Amino acid sequence: MSESAANGSLLEVESLSKFFDGVPAVEDVSFEVRRSETLGIVGESGSGKTTLVRAILRAIDPDRGIVRFNSSTGWVELQDMTPKELIPLRREMQMIFQDPFASLNPRMTVREILEEPLIIHRVGSATQRLEAVRDMLAHVQLEEDSLTRYPHAFSGGQRQRIGIARALILRPNLVVCDESVSALDVSVQAQIINLLEELQNELGLTYLFVAHDLSVVQHICDRVLVMHRGRVVESGTVDEIFETPKEPYTRLLLSAVPSPDPDVPLKPLDRSELGL
Amino acid sequence: MTDTVLKVRDLAVDFKTDLGTTHALVDVGFDMPRGKVTAIVGESGSGKSVTANCIMRLIQPPGRIVAGTIDFSPVRMDPFEITSLGKRDPRLQELRGGLISMVFQEPMTALSPVYTVGNQVAEAILCHRKVGRKQAWQEAAEMLERVGIDDIDRRIRMYPFEFSGGMRQRVVIAMALVCHPEVLICDEPTTALDVTIQAEILTLIRDLQKELSNSVLFITHDIGVVAQLADQVVVMYQGRVLEIGTVRQVLKTPMHPYTRGLLAAIPGLAPKGVPLATIASVVGDADIEKPYPLITLRDGRQVSLPRDQVQGAVA
Numbered sequence: 405m406s407e408s409a410a411n412g413s414l415l416e417v418e419s420l421s422k423f424f425d426g427v428p429a430v431e432d433v434s435f436e437v438r439r440s441e442t443l444g445i446v447g448e449s450g451s452g453k454t455t456l457v458r459a460i461l462r463a464i465d466p467d468r469g470i471v472r473f474n475s476s477t478g479w480v481e482l483q484d485m486t487p488k489e490l491i492p493l494r495r496e497m498q499m500i501f502q503d504p505f506a507s508l509n510p511r512m513t514v515r516e517i518l519e520e521p522l523i524i525h526r527v528g529s530a531t532q533r534l535e536a537v538r539d540m541l542a543h544v545q546l547e548e549d550s551l552t553r554y555p556h557a558f559s560g561g562q563r564q565r566i567g568i569a570r571a572l573i574l575r576p577n578l579v580v581c582d583e584s585v586s587a588l589d590v591s592v593q594a595q596i597i598n599l600l601e602e603l604q605n606e607l608g609l610t611y612l613f614v615a616h617d618l619s620v621v622q623h624i625c626d627r628v629l630v631m632h633r634g635r636v637v638e639s640g641t642v643d644e645i646f647e648t649p650k651e652p653y654t655r656l657l658l659s660a661v662p663s664p665d666p667d668v669p670l671k672p673l674d675r676s677e678l679g680l
Numbered sequence: 681m682t683d684t685v686l687k688v689r690d691l692a693v694d695f696k697t698d699l700g701t702t703h704a705l706v707d708v709g710f711d712m713p714r715g716k717v718t719a720i721v722g723e724s725g726s727g728k729s730v731t732a733n734c735i736m737r738l739i740q741p742p743g744r745i746v747a748g749t750i751d752f753s754p755v756r757m758d759p760f761e762i763t764s765l766g767k768r769d770p771r772l773q774e775l776r777g778g779l780i781s782m783v784f785q786e787p788m789t790a791l792s793p794v795y796t797v798g799n800q801v802a803e804a805i806l807c808h809r810k811v812g813r814k815q816a817w818q819e820a821a822e823m824l825e826r827v828g829i830d831d832i833d834r835r836i837r838m839y840p841f842e843f844s845g846g847m848r849q850r851v852v853i854a855m856a857l858v859c860h861p862e863v864l865i866c867d868e869p870t871t872a873l874d875v876t877i878q879a880e881i882l883t884l885i886r887d888l889q890k891e892l893s894n895s896v897l898f899i900t901h902d903i904g905v906v907a908q909l910a911d912q913v914v915v916m917y918q919g920r921v922l923e924i925g926t927v928r929q930v931l932k933t934p935m936h937p938y939t940r941g942l943l944a945a946i947p948g949l950a951p952k953g954v955p956l957a958t959i960a961s962v963v964g965d966a967d968i969e970k971p972y973p974l975i976t977l978r979d980g981r982q983v984s985l986p987r988d989q990v991q992g993a994v995a
Binding site (some may be wrong): 436448560565576589590591594595597598601602616617618619620622623624642657659660661662663665666667668669670672673 | 723724752818836842872875876877878879880882896901902904905906907910927931932941942943945946947952953956957958959962969
């Protein structure tokens with residue numbers, strides 16, 4: 405363990421499994437995440453991406469396996485912790501959700517939304533909290549007059565900025581982005597991707613980036629896990645996965661992406677290698 | 681018979697609400713060549729779906745077509761103008777699902793949960809043609825097989841919830857094609873699907889279009905999908921048409937700053953470590969909010985730009 409800490413690991417997952425009514429949703433998944441990197445998790449719907457990250461964050465309880473997190477007080481194992489023990493760790497692990505319309509409380513102002521995590525974790529005085537809220541608002545490039553407005557007054561892209569600010573206000577180390585740019589138009593998506601990358605550099609964030617859009621993953625990730633039917637079928641650097649994929653399933657997934665070049669035609673998918 | 685199946689001119693749609701009037705479409709015009717795939721591409725709110733709904737006469741209050749014409753020249757009927765059809769005009773019934781049919785984004789919403797897939801495809805036939813139940817059922821089975829549903833004797837009696845997302849979309853496509861429409865409108869038909877299933881559905885639509893040589897209007901925000909399917913591309917923004925051209929013209933040498941921005945914002949094409957181009961950064965000082973009439977250029981494409989900017993290229 406001390407060895408991996410020297411390598412700068414932030415998270416180590418070992419043989420993680422989660423079953424729903426006996427059906428494996430995630431089975432025997434192992435990987436590690438290094439500090440300040442972006443690890444992409446790709447796969448089709450039902451491949452277990454979201455279940456995996458939810459089990460890591462203990463939003464659901466994993467059935468088997470170990471999740472080691474390098475917290476500010478040293479290495480801890482998350483899988484057996486009580487909800488109470490997890491509370492201080494929640495500050496260090498946050499999530500940015502897919503749908504900025506569903507993930508913000510419509511009856512709270514932006515200030516209330518951003519201040520709530522600080523109040524829950526008893527961070528700072530009222531003045532310090534407002535200062536932190538203003539500072540985070542500037543980080544996500546929203547105007548200060550946003551503070552008194554409600555989520556409905558914002559566009560999808562602006563709402564996603566609020567969601568990002570809410571996740572980052574506790575200054576977490578690990579940020580899980582679950583399809584965080586999937587619901588956005590391409591122009592807004594580009595702005596949010598750029599923002600996530602800027603914030604990563606400024607704040608030294610580590611991202612677990614769940615996405616089904618392979619072009620987004622190729623742009624933003626350093627390493628990638630490819631999931632299929634609850635298992636990791638291949639992992640590697642983004643270049644290894646995209647340039648020289650080894651597994652038939654990875655090749656199938658990549659070949660399915662329609663090229664924006666009309667002279668590169670889409671070939672019929674070949675599932676024969678997979679026995680599907 | 682002309683080789684233009686649909687001719688849209690000066691189409692304008694307003695939505696009147698308590699907060700004022702929204703101009704959903706402003707002077708929209710384009711031609712749909714017969715037997716080809718025309719793609720309308722744009723972001724949300726650009727008016728893509730509203731345009732399709734105008735063609736099907738599906739605009740509902742508070743929305744209203746306030747100006748413009750849609751001339752339709754089918755092969756098996758005399759040409760007529762769509763926006764002026766009366767509510768009881770029999771041609772309106774014939775238009776919807778007969779001459780023109782539509783495939784929607786969400787196959788689960790487009791299908792009824794309480795009828796078998798066979799029933800729903802057969803119903804489409806019985807609505808539009810004078811054939812018996814038995815023959816309708818027979819033709820439904822044939823069409824379902826054609827869109828790639830196997831084990832048909834068993835599957836035809838199954839309900840939509842027993843099908844996967846990709847198979848449901850195949851059923852919707854079968855329903856849309858079973859009356860041999862002259863125009864097939866696909867409104868984001870693969871957006872809700874996984875990329876592998878999307879690839880299969882795109883291949884299916886492309887193969888069927890070649891086989892049946894019908895005209896397809898394909899609405900999408902995905903440039904990759906446009907590149908793979910379209911012959912002609914119409915770029916829309918804020919209810920207006922900004923650029924029309926062949927797929928190679930629009931995707932390889934876009935002329936309008938907005939089109940250039942739309943293409944530049946696709947991740948995956950950009951080098952790693954460099955921030956993505958945003959539409960705003962590509963558009964720069966160009967004023968894309970200001971409407972200019974479409975100008976036809978020598979190479980046949982049309983673009984909404986000030987005349988002095990395209991002087992050399994004008995036809």
